[in-house]
Amino acid sequence: MDLHAAKMIGAGLACIALAGAGNGIGIVFGSYLQGALRNPGAASSQTTNLLLGFALCEATGLYGLVIALIILFT
Amino acid sequence: MAMNPMEQFEVKPIVPLHIGPYDVSFTNQSLFMCLVVALVTLFLTVAMSRRRLVPSRTQSMAEISYEFVANMIDSTMGDEGLVFFPFIFAIFMFVLLSNFLGLFPGAFTVTSQIVVTFALTAFVMLTVVVVGFARHGLGFLKLFVPKAPFILLILLVPIEIISFLTRLVSLSVRLFANMLAGHTMLAVFASFVVALGAAGVFLKPLAIAPMLMIVFIGALEMLVAFLQAYVFAILTCIYLNEALHLHEQH
Numbered sequence: 001m002d003l004h005a006a007k008m009i010g011a012g013l014a015c016i017a018l019a020g021a022g023n024g025i026g027i028v029f030g031s032y033l034q035g036a037l038r039n040p041g042a043a044s045s046q047t048t049n050l051l052l053g054f055a056l057c058e059a060t061g062l063y064g065l066v067i068a069l070i071i072l073f074t
Numbered sequence: 075m076a077m078n079p080m081e082q083f084e085v086k087p088i089v090p091l092h093i094g095p096y097d098v099s100f101t102n103q104s105l106f107m108c109l110v111v112a113l114v115t116l117f118l119t120v121a122m123s124r125r126r127l128v129p130s131r132t133q134s135m136a137e138i139s140y141e142f143v144a145n146m147i148d149s150t151m152g153d154e155g156l157v158f159f160p161f162i163f164a165i166f167m168f169v170l171l172s173n174f175l176g177l178f179p180g181a182f183t184v185t186s187q188i189v190v191t192f193a194l195t196a197f198v199m200l201t202v203v204v205v206g207f208a209r210h211g212l213g214f215l216k217l218f219v220p221k222a223p224f225i226l227l228i229l230l231v232p233i234e235i236i237s238f239l240t241r242l243v244s245l246s247v248r249l250f251a252n253m254l255a256g257h258t259m260l261a262v263f264a265s266f267v268v269a270l271g272a273a274g275v276f277l278k279p280l281a282i283a284p285m286l287m288i289v290f291i292g293a294l295e296m297l298v299a300f301l302q303a304y305v306f307a308i309l310t311c312i313y314l315n316e317a318l319h320l321h322e323q324h
Contacts, residue, residue: 048149048308051301051304051305052305052308052309054301055248055301055302055305056248056305058248058252059244059247059248059251059252062247062248062251062252062255063247063251065251065254065255066247066250066251066254069254073080
């Protein structure tokens with residue numbers, strides 16, 4: 001198989017990692033919403049944890065993107 | 075005409091300089107880093123030039139950014155953490171403004187280069203390690219020993235050490251990948267607009283759809299610029315807190 005073709009396929013496969021990221025982000029925000037609707041007073045104290053959790057979750061998905069870029073461009 | 079969405083990340087020298095075998099040219103990256111520092115300094119000095127007790131609008135903005143970071147430090151590190159305020163504030167403002175400036179057309183995003191984010195992360199982890207050893211001496215190594223039965227510790231200590239070391243990678247790659255992905259998406263949609271606009275007469279009006287996407291993604295990218303700066307700063311605070319107070323509960 002052509003190296004260039006293999007690179008394209010590899011990059012495409014590496015992006016499957018983003019499915020996990022989407023899943024995780026949905027879980028983070030969903031749990032925050034569930035908790036916030038049960039206990040609205042405590043919601044604002046947890047926004048720090050919410051944003052932190054979102055960023056950490058997104059980061060793991062983006063590692064997959066970085067691997068895809070490494071495969072494509074080196 | 076091939077439009078390369080990755081072309082915006084090329085580092086081009088503006089003033090070529092060489093010291094011996096090293097290329098120390100003044101590049102567009104250096105220009106934007108100087109611009110970011112100049113803008114932040116200018117904003118803070120001009121906003122606080124007339125120190126009114128009841129702040130004007132610009133002074134309010136400077137005070138809000140100060141209080142934001144001070145609250146962040148206070149909630150994660152407590153009173154001892156205020157010693158690190160200049161460090162955290164500098165990191166936060168630099169990352170925020172670098173992320174944000176890259177959204178302007180034709181601008182270069184300083185934090186989309188892994189070398190820049192890795193340098194920032196290396197400084198953060200160096201500070202964490204130095205503060206930990208300065209404060210606790212060799213007792214800093216107790217950070218890697220959580221409260222667990224001895225049988226589990228044989229497995230846990232290497233895991234803790236590895237997770238500490240991967241913080242270097244995760245902190246830098248998180249910021250780098252977010253900036254890279256966002257700005258590449260903007261460039262890709264822009265190339266769609268140009269491609270549709272250059273196509274036949276019936277496809278030209280369709281070019282409005284990627285244009286709208288650019289507007290929405292631009293708004294998302296502004297949020298991500300702020301969020302990534304905030305996450306970088308707050309993770310720095312959390313790591314410093316671990317170095318200052320090893321495993322103490324509040």
